[in-house]
Amino acid sequence: MRGASVELIQVSKRYGAALAVDSIDLKVPAGSYCCLLGPSGCGKTTTLRMIAGHETASDGNILIGPREVGHLPPAGRGTAMMFQSYALFPHLDCLDNVAFGPRMRGVDKATRRRRAMEMLSLVRMEGYASRLPAQLSGGQQQRVALARALVTEPSVLLLDEPLSALDPFLRVQVRAELKRLQTELGITFIHVTHSQEEAMALSDLVVVMNGGRIEQAAEPREVFSRPGTAFVARFIGGHNVIALPRGGTVAVRVDRMRLSAGAEADGLPARVETVEYQGSFVQLRLVPLDAARAPEVFAALPDNSFAAQPFAVGDIVTARWRRGDAHPLSDGQPPAGRPALEEISP
Structure with a gap:
């Protein structure tokens, strides 16, 4: 054959x-x-x-x-x-x-x-x-x-x-x-x-x-x-679709999200809605304080990272990600210049 x-x-x-x-x-x-x-x-x-x-x-x-x-x-x-x-x-x-x-x-x-x-x-x-x-x-x-x-x-x-x-x-x-x-x-x-x-x-x-x-x-x-569109990002799963402040829409994998306590202007402030233990990781569902950015986002944190800095339902946190983890989507306007949300490397 x-x-x-x-x-x-x-x-x-x-x-x-x-x-x-x-x-x-x-x-x-x-x-x-x-x-x-x-x-x-x-x-x-x-x-x-x-x-x-x-x-x-x-x-x-x-x-x-x-x-x-x-x-x-x-x-x-x-x-x-x-x-x-x-x-x-x-x-x-x-x-x-x-x-x-x-x-x-x-x-x-x-x-x-x-x-x-x-x-x-x-x-x-x-x-x-x-x-x-x-x-x-x-x-x-x-x-x-x-x-x-x-x-x-x-x-x-x-x-x-x-x-x-x-x-x-x-x-x-x-x-x-x-x-x-x-x-x-x-x-x-x-x-x-x-x-x-x-x-x-x-x-x-x-x-x-x-x-x-x-x-x-x-x-x-x-x-x-690298999902090409917002539909692909959502259908494939494991991604957040987020609007950037300067215009444009990006997909960010849920396992690339990083959280810190409190609301900070250089990230995506959000409220923790659910916390689910999944064995090797803990998944958190977040509702951004600015609903125009996204109706909800998810973060999958390694179990050891969550244990070192746990979060509870109702906490206000700031979500960030590295520049390379934000993938522009073809059906949204690409970010102009340097992405507004970028994790600061130590």
Whole structure:
């Protein structure tokens, strides 16, 4: 198996007067793991279905490898799709479920059953070949569905919320299996999820969508460390979005906030609203005294730092951060000159 690149050029999708996907451009390199991330209704599943050919783009071009495929049916695109519901045939055992696709393509029985067993072995389910789907756990059904998608030897595997039906412990296990398979096979994976943790753990490329548009597309570390917009900063989590006195909006990671007692003019004075012990750190929710700066901000302080200088609900504190920890957001005016809020280094 070999992965292919995927490129979307000014792709839109309309349903009547409703615009589900709005003129997006995206390049997914061959052999990479891409996650489309965003809240419900942001357009990520519609985008996946347009790549698969289950939806027709209203405008724009879709390329898989060097080919424009917007006019081709799903079977002609070199893709396979793994649905959220798994959609296994209840009356067929695992082997025949996996062999069903090659059977429909006219592959002879011996060849298709051999290939199906190879795919079951790849997902470590060869010992369950004769079982019906009802005799499998959710995680086992997910692996069989994955084998059924892979048996067609796609160059691009499309996954629509494949882990959402699993319990948290199993989700982590299967997530590791997905990454292992993608790395071993070299196939391009495009995976729709609303889980920030899932996207960060799996992807080489995170595409954050909102309102039918792409807010940011970058490596996971870039998206987390340097969110492009206020929406990305808030959706990814772990950031405060704060307006600076001189104009401009910045994102500051909650673990980069520093607190001192009392209200001081060279920082962000705030009142402590909650204090939550989280083991290795203590999280504080603060309400700025100037509500125009931010409705609330959070600070995650190391447990030993908090123990050395504890704060209680109702305390007035001043929040600060270092210059390099304040990241200007593209949908806010960048700070003019030296940021007003800067922690003074000793």
